[in-house]
Amino acid sequence: MVQRLLLQGNEAAGWGALAAGCGAFFGYPITPQNELTEWFAREFPPRGKVFVQSQSETASINMLYGAAATGVRAMTSTSSPGWGLMQEGMSNLANAELPCVVVLVSRGGPGVGTTRHSQMDYTSATRGGGGGGYRNIVLAPWSVQELHDHVQLAFYLADKYRNPTVVLSDAILGQMAEPLEVKALDFGSLPPKDWAVKGITRHQDGQRRGLSAGQGFFPSPQYPTYLDFMSAFDRKLKAMRASEVRYEAHCVEDARLILVAFGSTARMALEATQAARERGMKVGLVRPISLWPFPYEAIRKLCKSAKFLVVEDNLGQMLEDVEMAAGEVHFLGMLARHEPREQGMVFPDKVLEKIEEVY
Amino acid sequence: MEKVRVTGGSPLWTRPEFATIPFCPGCQEPVASEALLQVLEETGLVGEAIAVVGIGCNSFLPFLWKMDFVMAAHGRPPDVATAVKRILKYPLVFTVQGDGDCFAIGAGSTVSAAIRGEKITIIMLNNNNYGTTGGQMSPTTLLGQKTSTTALGRGGNEEGFPAHVAETMATFKGVCYSARTAVNDPASFQRTKRCLRTAFQMQMEGLGLSFVEIIVACPPNRRLSPLETIKWIDDEVLAEFPLGEFKNVGREEMEDREPVEVKG
Ligand code: SF4
Numbered sequence: 001m002v003q004r005l006l007l008q009g010n011e012a013a014g015w016g017a018l019a020a021g022c023g024a025f026f027g028y029p030i031t032p033q034n035e036l037t038e039w040f041a042r043e044f045p046p047r048g049k050v051f052v053q054s055q056s057e058t059a060s061i062n063m064l065y066g067a068a069a070t071g072v073r074a075m076t077s078t079s080s081p082g083w084g085l086m087q088e089g090m091s092n093l094a095n096a097e098l099p100c101v102v103v104l105v106s107r108g109g110p111g112v113g114t115t116r117h118s119q120m121d122y123t124s125a126t127r128g129g130g131g132g133g134y135r136n137i138v139l140a141p142w143s144v145q146e147l148h149d150h151v152q153l154a155f156y157l158a159d160k161y162r163n164p165t166v167v168l169s170d171a172i173l174g175q176m177a178e179p180l181e182v183k184a185l186d187f188g189s190l191p192p193k194d195w196a197v198k199g200i201t202r203h204q205d206g207q208r209r210g211l212s213a214g215q216g217f218f219p220s221p222q223y224p225t226y227l228d229f230m231s232a233f234d235r236k237l238k239a240m241r242a243s244e245v246r247y248e249a250h251c252v253e254d255a256r257l258i259l260v261a262f263g264s265t266a267r268m269a270l271e272a273t274q275a276a277r278e279r280g281m282k283v284g285l286v287r288p289i290s291l292w293p294f295p296y297e298a299i300r301k302l303c304k305s306a307k308f309l310v311v312e313d314n315l316g317q318m319l320e321d322v323e324m325a326a327g328e329v330h331f332l333g334m335l336a337r338h339e340p341r342e343q344g345m346v347f348p349d350k351v352l353e354k355i356e357e358v359y
Numbered sequence: 360m361e362k363v364r365v366t367g368g369s370p371l372w373t374r375p376e377f378a379t380i381p382f383c384p385g386c387q388e389p390v391a392s393e394a395l396l397q398v399l400e401e402t403g404l405v406g407e408a409i410a411v412v413g414i415g416c417n418s419f420l421p422f423l424w425k426m427d428f429v430m431a432a433h434g435r436p437p438d439v440a441t442a443v444k445r446i447l448k449y450p451l452v453f454t455v456q457g458d459g460d461c462f463a464i465g466a467g468s469t470v471s472a473a474i475r476g477e478k479i480t481i482i483m484l485n486n487n488n489y490g491t492t493g494g495q496m497s498p499t500t501l502l503g504q505k506t507s508t509t510a511l512g513r514g515g516n517e518e519g520f521p522a523h524v525a526e527t528m529a530t531f532k533g534v535c536y537s538a539r540t541a542v543n544d545p546a547s548f549q550r551t552k553r554c555l556r557t558a559f560q561m562q563m564e565g566l567g568l569s570f571v572e573i574i575v576a577c578p579p580n581r582r583l584s585p586l587e588t589i590k591w592i593d594d595e596v597l598a599e600f601p602l603g604e605f606k607n608v609g610r611e612e613m614e615d616r617e618p619v620e621v622k623g
Contacts, residue, residue, distance in 0.1 A: 024446055050445045054438070055471035062435040062468070066411070066442030069429045074442070092432050197427040197443070199450045201406030210421065212430035218422065 003182040009173040012144045012180050013077065013103050014039035016151030019184040022101075023072040024050035026063035030079045031115045032171040033105035037077060057082035061089025061102075068098035069211045071196030073155050077103035080113050080121050084129065090164055091130025092213035099158035101151060103167045105174040108334075117171035117345070118334060119263060122317035125168050126292040135237055137244055138166045138291040140262040144178035149185060156187040157244060161236055168291060170313070172264040172345075246289035247298055251277060255284030257359050258302055260322050261311040262288050265346060269311045272351035281359055291318070299325035309358055311351055330358040369396035371405060375422045382416065385585025387575035388484055390542045391551065392420050394573075395455075395482065398555045399426075404563070408451040409443055411436040413465060415457035416490045434465025437472035440479045451559055453480040459489050459497040462524050466498075469528075476533025476567040476613075480558045483524060483570070485539075486577035487596060494580030498522035501599055506580070521599055525572040529605035535567035535613050537606040541574040541597065543589050550602070557607065566613045574600060 007015070013036055017025070025044055027037035037053070044051040050067070054060040060076045067074035078086060083104050093100060104125060108118035128134045137157050139150040147169055154165040197209050212218060216229035223229035250273060252258055257276075261269035266287040276283040286302070288295050299308070303326035310319045311332045323329050332354045336346060382389050399405040408426050412418040414433035421428035431439040436454035444452040454461075461469050461483040469481060488506050489495040495508040499521050503512040513521075529537040536558050540551040551573055558569035574596055578588040 024442065026442065050442075052441065052445065052475075055467060055474075058435075059438045059468060059471065062431060062438035063442040065431060065435070066429065066439030067446055069439070070443055070446045072446050074446075088432060089435075096430075197409050197429055198447065199407035199409055199427055200425065208425055208427050210428045210430070213432060214418075214430055218430075 005180050005182060006177055007144060007180045008035055008175060008177050009144045009147045009169060010035035010105065010175070011039050012148040013151050013167070013169070014043060015180070015182045016148035017075050017101070017155075018043065018047075019148070019182065020152040020155040021073050022049070022075050022155065024067045024074040026052050026054050026060040026067070026074070026076050028054050028057050028060050028078070028082060030057070030082045032107060032117075032174050033077050033079050033103070036103060036105065036174070057085040058089065061086040061093070064100050064102075065089060065093055065096070065098060065213075068093065068100040069096070069197050071193035073100075073159075075101045075103065075151075077105065079105050080107045081111070083121060083124065087124070087129035089130070090128065090136065091132050091134055093164045094128070094134035094136065095132065095215050096211050096213045097162040097215070098164070098211065099162050100164050101154045101158055101167065102164060103151065103169060105169045105171065107171060115171065117264065117313065119170060119265060119313040119317070121168065122291065122312070122314060125166050126294070134233075135240070135292055136164045136166050137161070137240060137293070138168050139246075140168045140289060140291050141173060142263050142266045142287065144173070144176065144180050147173060148180055148182065152185045153187065156190070159190045159193075161240055163236065163240075168263065170264055241293040244290055245293045245295050245297070247295040248287045248289060249298070250285040250287075252284035252286060252302055252306070254282050255302075255306050256282045257309055257355060258284045258286055258306045259309050259311055259351070259355075260286045260288070260299065260318065262291060262318065265311055265313050268346055268348045268351055271348035272355060275348060275352050276355050281355065283355055283359070288318070294321045296321070296325040303327050307358070309354060311346065313346060330354070368393050369400055371396040371400055371425045372423055373425045380419045380423055382419070383577070383579045385576055385578040385588060386416070387542050387577075388417055388420065388486070390548070391484055391573045391575050392424075394542060394548055394551045395555055396424065398552050398559065402556060402559060404451045404559060407449060408453070409447075411440040411443065411452065411454045413454070413456050413460040414491070415460050417455050417457055417484050420455060434460050434463070435468055436460070437465065437468040437477070437479070437481060441472055441475070441477045444477060444479050451480075451562060453482055453559070453562075455482045455484065457490065457497070458483055458485045458487070458499040458524070462498045462522050470531070473528055473531035473534050473568050473570075476531075478562055478565050478567065480562050480569045480571070481528075482555070483572045484575050485524070485572050485600070486575045486580075488577060488580050490577045490580055494577075499524070499600070501595060523600065525570065526605050528570040531568075533567050534570060534606060535608050536561050536569035536604070538570070538604045539572040539574070539600060539602050541592065541602055543574070543576070543592050547602070554604070564610070566608075566610060574602075
């Protein structure tokens, strides 16, 4: 059944989780994602699902670890300072191969930062801020509808790879309202979670299950040595890199200048691209949907015929990824926000100005 | 799979699939574990038991048990156990933690689970130091006790005073049971079993959080022989940390802790 609603992005993430069959949410209040946690507090208990307001983001991520260990689909959400606290947990979830979803509604600056919109968490989300060189798939929606859809895709990918998946939202996407089609998406079948803990008598084979964030440290039948674990982990990362690159390209075929932008900023970039086309300039846009794995190959192919302009609401974090793939790369960052006030955004005409400058 | 009787007793001990697991000579963590396994066997709860451990010597134990387990980050077992219990609802969920895991790095998790009155059991093995990392000071190190980070002996003004965890846990309304026991002689071993049985029973009745602190010997880090360590526990540790039940309340007293019924 398709339901059409006018909803905020933060709430759309909740409806997406519900459609994905999420059974538990753990969260701690932090702006600008409070509507999301409050949505779960309101909607989950009456449906017989678990909601716990934790004592900290450290607790949220560890509750998520416990929840994922039971095999249930579980989720948390946070914003930048809370994301910092969750890094140890993210690393442990990756080691224990526990699938779960984290929605990160990022805010500005390092430290406490600001509650203003920004894309300052690109690097910590895509590189893994905890110990040990793990990675997680990072999806970057650009609309309320995509937030809802990406949460569902994130659950599927988390289960497919037994790895945490991040949906990277921001204050604009979280707070704005757009029409939303609420519906369950089908991404295909998944293997049963016969590794989950239940109590020994509830397993068909009667064998115990042990889930540990010390794989590679404690030898196991599956991974007798550290290298066995690392090789398996490497295979997983390579499989994600090979199969989970997602992006969208607009008007790139004949483009001389290609904008690269993700999330809410990509909306401004698309508008500027269209305006530049109307002025006869051959401008295109690539919007990475998976920030990790990043669409390096797509950009590498395009760089033979075009130069690039990266537009993002930070000081240039995705810029480094585009530079790795492409030759000539220009950058327009948060310091070029349209209004000379701190609440300002990068509006399309500021992007257009930059296009005209580097075209 | 071959059974290994580590301390001779419960058939719930099992050889890990991969390696031998070392405990130092005279370590009482396997003894406390034997009491735990005997209770699980006698109460028939083992089939639905899920153990949650953090980091420390005790985190090796579940690899030796015929039981489902989750190994979490240092200090986080109460958070992990909270989720496991709230989602599955039916099992016996207990944590096994050291005193550092439970009340230093994990103090926030332990106290918060107590505030929320989670229907779990926390078992804290108190060996008065950080055993795994080489005997550094922990929250329960005695005043004057020499450790590798208190070379002159713990001084209250510099390093603070020993934490009384079982007494502290008893002060939370969400806690229905709190006890401190030891395993230094056969009688205390039996008392430990009784305390664990009560704690598990109260969890299964859904009364609130139950807590059992078990004093255990860690001879190498005391630089004492196993027998000398037991004498030190008898003479000094138990003088600082008296054994006993600090809280044991019935359903009436926990009534306003009754959870909202959550459907499966
Ligand atoms: S260090 Fe102490 S607690 Fe750890 S195994 Fe040895 S005796 Fe037991």
